[in-house]
Amino acid sequence: MTDIMKDDYELRKETIDQMESVDEETLADLADLFKIFSDSTRIRIMYSLFIKELNVQEIADALGMQQSAVSHQLRILRRSNLVKIRREGKNIYYRLSDSHVFTIFSQGLEHISE
Amino acid sequence: MTDIMKDDYELRKETIDQMESVDEETLADLADLFKIFSDSTRIRIMYSLFIKELNVQEIADALGMQQSAVSHQLRILRRSNLVKIRREGKNIYYRLSDSHVFTIFSQGLEHISE
DNA sequence: ACCTCATATGAACACTTGTTCATATGTTTA
DNA sequence: TAAACATATGAACAAGTGTTCATATGAGGT
Numbered sequence: 001m002t003d004i005m006k007d008d009y010e011l012r013k014e015t016i017d018q019m020e021s022v023d024e025e026t027l028a029d030l031a032d033l034f035k036i037f038s039d040s041t042r043i044r045i046m047y048s049l050f051i052k053e054l055n056v057q058e059i060a061d062a063l064g065m066q067q068s069a070v071s072h073q074l075r076i077l078r079r080s081n082l083v084k085i086r087r088e089g090k091n092i093y094y095r096l097s098d099s100h101v102f103t104i105f106s107q108g109l110e111h112i113s114e
Numbered sequence: 115m116t117d118i119m120k121d122d123y124e125l126r127k128e129t130i131d132q133m134e135s136v137d138e139e140t141l142a143d144l145a146d147l148f149k150i151f152s153d154s155t156r157i158r159i160m161y162s163l164f165i166k167e168l169n170v171q172e173i174a175d176a177l178g179m180q181q182s183a184v185s186h187q188l189r190i191l192r193r194s195n196l197v198k199i200r201r202e203g204k205n206i207y208y209r210l211s212d213s214h215v216f217t218i219f220s221q222g223l224e225h226i227s228e
Numbered sequence: 229a230c231c232t233c234a235t236a237t238g239a240a241c242a243c244t245t246g247t248t249c250a251t252a253t254g255t256t257t258a
Numbered sequence: 259t260a261a262a263c264a265t266a267t268g269a270a271c272a273a274g275t276g277t278t279c280a281t282a283t284g285a286g287g288t
Contacts, residue, residue: 030222031157037148043141100225108144111214204264
């Protein structure tokens with residue numbers, strides 16, 4: 001290991017002191033979270049919700065997908081607390097539930113653009 | 115939509131102005147990136163590399179896995195530029211390739227702890 | 229109560245993916 | 259160059275996942 005790399009790792013190690021207590025179960029949960037982001041349909045759904053909340057049919061139209069497929073994916077997003085719903089008459093409007101979605105998104109984009 | 119939510123979305127919309135040009139292909143790439151993080155074996159490998167670089171057998175031992183399985187996963191991580199290698203004699207040492215891995219990790223952990 | 233519309237759900241199917249086993253590649257040392 | 263060791267790779271298999279089709283649930287309007 002070169003000195004430069006060693007320093008790099010020492011620095012990182014300090015930075016992740018808070019992370020050191022992460023156990024196996026948490027790592028599995030982490031993998032499960034990223035699994036939600038790993039499908040392009042779900043990514044596109046979340047992205048469409050960045051601008052404004054939409055109901056199921058609006059999402060399906062925007063993505064050129066069947067209502068059923070969208071509904072199945074929304075179920076998964078809801079179960080993981082990534083989206084929340086609001087009922088208005090017959091329609092159900094979906095929106096992103098917290099800002100972590102945005103942060104995870106933008107970090108991913110930053111990695112890609114290199 | 116309530117006024118509070120409207121404000122929330124207006125605010126978010128401003129924040130993601132830079133994101134607005136994201137096209138379908140980029141979203142697919144994004145999903146592919148997160149797909150790498152979506153397997154607990156790969157997550158555990160990356161986590162083990164936070165502390166210091168390791169060779170293949172050290173990773174396999176640390177995770178209680180077969181060398182072959184680890185090697186297959188390392189291949190995937192390498193292809194996505196998430197790890198880099200350094201040869202030292204017969205051994206090949208793996209290390210994380212950039213700090214985005216760390217950032218993506220910690221954002222994920224933050225979401226989980228809620 | 230009935231019909232209509234929006235959404236959800238279950239089963240079936242094709243496709244993807246991670247692991248194992250066996251073996252190949254490539255490097256060091258005798 | 260041959261043996262020993264570390265790593266990579268290909269084929270096969272089991273398990274998981276997203277979509278479609280058909281249908282169920284639930285709310286509003288007549």
